[in-house]
Amino acid sequence: MKSDVIIIGSGAAGLMCAMQAGQRGRSVVLLDHARKLAEKIRISGGGHCNFTNLNTRPENFISSNPDFCRSALARYTPQDFIALLDKHHIGYHEKTLGQLFCDEESDVIIAMLREECEAAGVKRFMNCEIGDINYTPRPPVEEGAMTRPKLQAFHVGTSRGEFNSESLVIATGGLSIPNSGATPFGYHVAEQFAIPITKLKPGLVPLSVAPADWKPYASLTGVSLDVVVSFGLGTTKSRREQTDMQGAAQRVTKHTNEVGEERASTQRSKSGAQQVIGGLHKQSFRGNMLITHRGLSGPAILQISSYWQHGKPLHINLLPDCDMAALLSEQKTSKKLLSNYLAQWFPKSFSEVWCAQLPGVENRPLNQYNDRQRKEIAAQLHGWQVTPSGTLGYTKAEVTCGGIDTRALSSKTLECIDVPGLYFIGEVVDVTGQLGGYNLQWAWASGFAAGQAV
Numbered sequence: 001m002k003s004d005v006i007i008i009g010s011g012a013a014g015l016m017c018a019m020q021a022g023q024r025g026r027s028v029v030l031l032d033h034a035r036k037l038a039e040k041i042r043i044s045g046g047g048h049c050n051f052t053n054l055n056t057r058p059e060n061f062i063s064s065n066p067d068f069c070r071s072a073l074a075r076y077t078p079q080d081f082i083a084l085l086d087k088h089h090i091g092y093h094e095k096t097l098g099q100l101f102c103d104e105e106s107d108v109i110i111a112m113l114r115e116e117c118e119a120a121g122v123k124r125f126m127n128c129e130i131g132d133i134n135y136t137p138r139p140p141v142e143e144g145a146m147t148r149p150k151l152q153a154f155h156v157g158t159s160r161g162e163f164n165s166e167s168l169v170i171a172t173g174g175l176s177i178p179n180s181g182a183t184p185f186g187y188h189v190a191e192q193f194a195i196p197i198t199k200l201k202p203g204l205v206p207l208s209v210a211p212a213d214w215k216p217y218a219s220l221t222g223v224s225l226d227v228v229v230s231f232g233l234g235t236t237k238s239r240r241e242q243t244d245m246q247g248a249a250q251r252v253t254k255h256t257n258e259v260g261e262e263r264a265s266t267q268r269s270k271s272g273a274q275q276v277i278g279g280l281h282k283q284s285f286r287g288n289m290l291i292t293h294r295g296l297s298g299p300a301i302l303q304i305s306s307y308w309q310h311g312k313p314l315h316i317n318l319l320p321d322c323d324m325a326a327l328l329s330e331q332k333t334s335k336k337l338l339s340n341y342l343a344q345w346f347p348k349s350f351s352e353v354w355c356a357q358l359p360g361v362e363n364r365p366l367n368q369y370n371d372r373q374r375k376e377i378a379a380q381l382h383g384w385q386v387t388p389s390g391t392l393g394y395t396k397a398e399v400t401c402g403g404i405d406t407r408a409l410s411s412k413t414l415e416c417i418d419v420p421g422l423y424f425i426g427e428v429v430d431v432t433g434q435l436g437g438y439n440l441q442w443a444w445a446s447g448f449a450a451g452q453a454v
């Protein structure tokens with residue numbers, strides 16, 4: 001079958017790209033090996049699809065080229081997607097921090113995208129195994145030629161026949177949740193065309209701690225605490241820093257790429273904060289942290305997992321709204337046991353286990369500590385150091401960090417600079433959103449950008 005555009009992968013990005021290209025009058029074929037359409041949209045947001053975030057900014061995305069996402073995000077905004085929902089009378093509501101969820105189940109979003117594609121004449125082939133991809137480059141224009149030069153052509157062999165087109169869009173997503181249909185297909189296509197890929201790792205994923213280190217805490221499974229978790233700096237906490245951490249509304253941030261070069265900017269972020277102190281970089285998130293039998297989970301941990309580097313510690317401020325050095329000092333004549341005192345903020349079980357593990361300081365009545373020990377306890381409470389041994393991997397990760405190296409792509413169209421007609425969109429690209437609807441917003445925005453260009 002011949003068409004203007006072939007899109008491989010009918011998830012969020014592929015469907016958006018298909019409907020946009022179809023609406024422009026392009027003939028579009030959408031291929032997917034899965035039986036069910038857009039399984040990741042269906043399971044997203046706990047089944048209610050956190051489809052965007054009103055506060056979407058480039059700073060909410062991780063990439064070795066942090067500016068790459070700017071163009072696409074600016075041209076397809078959360079409001080554009082909301083307008084589409086309004087057109088289809090789909091109800092939604094805001095949870096915390098600008099996160100928009102469907103009132104009904106995620107299926108309404110899938111149905112909306114399917115209808116838009118059908119109305120735009122997109123031909124969709126599910127249960128379609130993809131074989132070889134062959135490419136005929138555009139022939140050079142001969143001097144004095146009178147006829148219009150031919151375009152490049154892609155030939156895609158599949159279990160449902162041969163497909164040919166002048167544009168090929170790869171929208172096959174990342175590696176997370178393999179039983180949802182995720183495969184490394186997109187990375188293999190990149191390799192075929194000698195397009196570089198940045199390092200891949202699971203993101204938005206629970207973290208594990210070596211069983212021997214975690215033994216005392218494993219009994220606390222299910223305990224959830226409101227914390228600030230940080231990665232990238234020591235425990236040093238000036239009063240000024242603590243104030244910055246607590247003021248969720250206004251933050252001074254700077255961004256680094258993978259080689260540690262600094263890209264300075266000042267921004268507001270409600271979900272997280274990046275700071276540069278003395279040339280060192282720190283990423284922090286405030287939110288719930290859940291203790292599990294294998295380590296740590298919960299929104300704050302999922303967020304930091306995308307930044308965490310193997311072998312390095314996390315610093316967890318267990319009482320971000322308190323100045324524990326001052327509070328403990330006020331208690332210096334109290335006969336209360338430390339763990340009982342802390343139980344006003346923590347579940348008693350956590351307080352007891354945590355105090356029993358305090359390095360160099362026993363769990364004693366508060367009047368038995370000297371100034372140095374009180375400061376040490378406060379420092380531990382504001383900077384509990386946990387070194388994860390790993391992540392729970394792609395089976396539990398929401399996203400894949402890393403992907404198609406953005407230096408190989410046009411930020412405006414997502415087309416490969418060295419392979420005219422070949423596009424990569426969505427999660428397969430080295431652009432990863434934080435938790436909170438950003439990943440789907442990137443899928444919509446990158447799908448839209450390519451859909452306008454193919």
Ligand code: FDA
Nearest residue numbers: 009011012013033044045050173181185426427437439440
């Ligand atoms: P996506 O993975 O959606 O689609 C890829 C498509 O390619 C699939 O249909 C797949 O079958 C197909 N494919 C793969 N390999 C193929 C091959 N070899 N041949 C043919 N087809 C192939 N994000 C967010 O913003 N809000 C949220 O609430 C959530 N919640 C969430 C929950 C869970 C459990 C997960 C795992 C992920 C999320 N996410 C999320 C992340 C979000 O779902 C994800 O980033 C986007 O769906 C990515 O969209 P893509 O279109 O790039 O890939």
